[in-house]
Amino acid sequence: MRAVVVEASRELAVADVPEPAPGPGQVLLDVDVVGVGYVDVMGLRGGDELSPAAGSVPGLEVVGRVRTVGSGVSEELVGKRVLAQPDFGGYAEQVAVDADRLLPAPPDADPAEVVALGLNALVAEGALHRTGVAPGERVLVRGAGGGIGVLATQIAHARGGEVTVVTSSAERGERLRALGAAKVVDRTRSGRPEDTYDVIVDTVAGPQVGEYLELLRPNGRYVLCGGAGGVPGPEAFEPLLRDFHKSLTLLTFSLNSVAPEDRRQSWDRVVALLADGRLSAVLDQSFPLADAAAALRRVERGKSFGKVVLLAAQGIPGRVVP
Ligand SMILES: NC(=O)c1ccc[n+]([C@@H]2O[C@H](COP(=O)([O-])OP(=O)(O)OC[C@H]3O[C@@H](n4cnc5c(N)ncnc54)[C@H](OP(=O)(O)O)[C@@H]3O)[C@@H](O)[C@H]2O)c1
Known part of the structure; x- marks a missing residue:
């Protein structure tokens, strides 16, 4: 699959990388949309636990569909669209994520809007x-x-x-x-x-x-x-x-430091506010996945109002979008 990788110079480059396999307790997602935030800007600078290592794929939040599940995870998740918070790996066509880091995407919501709510x-x-x-x-x-x-x-x-x-x-x-x-x-x-x-x-x-x-x-x-x-x-x-x-x-x-059950309850409160019209996602700009560096520059320069997103399902040549 294609993904965006951190080079030793801390620049970003598009590369072909092996498709991840979901480990025990994980799911494999087909990524639709990736969220970009200041946390990614800080991570790219390097030097702490929020920093993806050289050669790895950054990206801490995505919306995508569950393609397969690893051992110990219910098959019922297959085909479900979810908001997911991987420990890196999101700037890619696919990512493996712990099943307890998934939250259900509201069925009628646009994936970009769901990621625009997301972590934030x-x-x-x-x-x-x-x-x-x-x-x-x-x-x-x-x-x-x-x-x-x-x-x-x-x-x-x-x-x-x-x-x-x-x-x-x-x-x-x-x-x-x-x-x-x-x-x-x-x-x-x-x-x-x-x-x-x-x-x-x-x-x-x-x-x-x-x-x-x-x-x-x-x-x-x-x-x-x-x-x-x-x-x-x-x-x-x-x-x-x-x-x-x-x-x-x-x-x-x-x-x-928020436990999975507390995240879920918080997400339920967010979705309830969305449903009754008291909360709306604010999208700034979307970029193809291959333009991740430009998206990060926009966030770093403080130009964005609301959420910058990467379109993984459309941004990389060769991907068939259903
Ligand atoms: N607590 C968590 O779990 C968690 C999770 C994710 C991210 N974060 C952190 O939360 C922070 C904000 O993230 P974000 O995604 O909202 O970032 P963002 O979209 O870049 O927004 C930060 C905003 O802060 C203001 N700002 C930036 N630099 C400033 C400065 N020097 N002085 C005063 N105001 C300044 C700007 O708003 P105005 O133009 O409106 O002033 C800017 O839009 C980051 O440090 C990120 O790492 C925390």
Whole structure:
């Protein structure tokens, strides 16, 4: 099969690679669509456990159909369309995935929309669920125009929160208003927000975390679930100690530590919001699989609004699309 491989130079190249075989407890998927996120950009830079090794295939989320199952997996899965989160290998025509990393794709949904929800919806929903956002609470979303941010904005609004977004242009602000934001802060103009908040969802982190922690109201919850702006130094967390009388909570949230059953419950809540029209997938741009490098550049340059996807079933010459 054809796949996109990380070269020793950390560039991406299309290559013929052996078709993966599903091991015990795994399924083999025919990939329709691949999700691209900042996590892939960081992974391509190399150097940590989120980095695919040279010679391997990156890609952490796909939507596809189950072709075959390995030992110990029910044959009933064959032919089902699923959202899957492999440990790499997604930038390919086929990928083997642990069966407990599959979630059912809603039958009527477009595969690209399902992947556009994908990991990002699970991060946004899971992070907000843990903060226990209640109706009427003020919620601030940082990195609101990103893949996670556009979903966090909608889900916080659906939970009854009064949502303020921090984003990087008036145009993005208008699009976020249409998704449920009540207020917009343009970080390229006015800097940081002036109100205070019950909940802050932060996908950016970086050196400004301390300034944002100071915007929490008493009993406020701050959930750090990304680092598009870099890793904050320890001094950023000083307001937590200094303002201890506010009884603040700092949470971190990574999908990596969420148990399969909890992921499934979170996904059920996402699908329910989708079904009643309170959540919609936001697709930025789709690229053929062979143009994965261009897709990653778009995400890295911060040009995307919503999700960038790769079309695996159409993008590689020679593939017959049913
Ligand atoms: N917790 C988890 O389990 C999990 C899972 C997947 C990814 N992540 C992480 O979550 C983060 C966001 O992922 P994503 O896919 O949403 O990324 P994304 O689509 O690239 O969005 C990030 C957004 O953050 C804002 N931003 C970027 N650089 C910034 C800076 N220097 N200062 C301020 N704002 C900046 C931009 O939004 P505006 O233009 O609107 O300001 C950008 O669109 C990444 O660090 C990723 O690795 C976490």
